[in-house]
Amino acid sequence: MSIHQHVEEWDGLPVHDFPQATDDMSALPEPGAVAWRLSVHPYDDSDDDTFEQRWQRFTETVELSGVRALVLGQWGEVYDESSEVVVAAVVAAKDRLTGLRAIFLGELVAEQAEISWIQQSDVTPLLTAFPALTRLTVRGGSGLVFPPVRHDALRELRFESGGLPAAAVRGICESHFPALESLVLWLGVPEYGGDYEIGDLAAVLSGSRLPALRHLGLQNSEIQDEIATAIGSAPVVAGLQTLDLSMGTLTDAGAEALLAGQPLTHLKKLDLDHHYLTDAMVHRVREALEPSGVEIVIDERGEEDEDDGTVWRYAAVTE
Numbered sequence: 001m002s003i004h005q006h007v008e009e010w011d012g013l014p015v016h017d018f019p020q021a022t023d024d025m026s027a028l029p030e031p032g033a034v035a036w037r038l039s040v041h042p043y044d045d046s047d048d049d050t051f052e053q054r055w056q057r058f059t060e061t062v063e064l065s066g067v068r069a070l071v072l073g074q075w076g077e078v079y080d081e082s083s084e085v086v087v088a089a090v091v092a093a094k095d096r097l098t099g100l101r102a103i104f105l106g107e108l109v110a111e112q113a114e115i116s117w118i119q120q121s122d123v124t125p126l127l128t129a130f131p132a133l134t135r136l137t138v139r140g141g142s143g144l145v146f147p148p149v150r151h152d153a154l155r156e157l158r159f160e161s162g163g164l165p166a167a168a169v170r171g172i173c174e175s176h177f178p179a180l181e182s183l184v185l186w187l188g189v190p191e192y193g194g195d196y197e198i199g200d201l202a203a204v205l206s207g208s209r210l211p212a213l214r215h216l217g218l219q220n221s222e223i224q225d226e227i228a229t230a231i232g233s234a235p236v237v238a239g240l241q242t243l244d245l246s247m248g249t250l251t252d253a254g255a256e257a258l259l260a261g262q263p264l265t266h267l268k269k270l271d272l273d274h275h276y277l278t279d280a281m282v283h284r285v286r287e288a289l290e291p292s293g294v295e296i297v298i299d300e301r302g303e304e305d306e307d308d309g310t311v312w313r314y315a316a317v318t319e
Contacts, residue, residue, distance in 0.1 A: 003139070003160065003317060004110050010035035011069045011102035011135055018058050020047050031066030032099065037107065039073025051075040055089045064096035073107045082143050084121035094129040101132065106139035114319045116162035116192040120144040124171075127151045134179075141186075142193055146171040155212075158184040161220075162318045163194030170196075173204035180210050184217035186247065189318050198226045207236030217244035217271075220315045224248030225257070232261020244271040246297070247316035252281045259284065265292035273300045274316045
């Protein structure tokens, strides 16, 4: 999934843009045949809709009981207006959206807004309102609120950000998701709100709340070495099939701790792309795991800067 291109498929369905008021609505697809994208264009003179108007027309035009997936894009000037209006609108329709199974909240690309500009809100009402939801992706971490919740059906939870707030990280990790198979956190950096510490991940690393977890992504972090070290002894690892520590500032120290920790040979795939490893360490990782059949993704090396003897390394997605 790229922050530079809109998704064309979501939850196994082709994405279809719900039309503007001036567009032809005579040939809309069946409600469950597509993932419906609702997005307004505040800087386009040809699009006068507010998100509330677009959503109201959607609810009056499409049979909501058949809708399976929503892709919720730009709702206004997203650096000023939070996603609260979107969350509230969707939750208000919960009694009609009885077939809804997948939501992508904040599906904006970099051309529309840098990821750190997207103002989120408390997104947990979506989980409370839709107990049968199986997939939730949230893009943007600024203003994100996520108190601990329980949801028995959710199978995939993904947060893409340039910086996740510590309280939200703790809330996500302390939530109970007994059916969750995939959890992805783009943790981000302090400059863009990522004020978490390694201890904030403790609950997810324990694995006790995520018995079905098979994929874990703790990515895009400036403390990637600390994360790799914690993974070395984390109980959650034993049940995983794939582990993603990519997009961050992983160095030889973190990779060394990873190799020195618990065995990873049961994994199907280990992703360490966008790393800062030496060639010798890349070779050691491959030599340690590939003979056991682990697919290693480790091709992309980040670019370091040096200033007055200080080496600067960068996570892949920040602003």
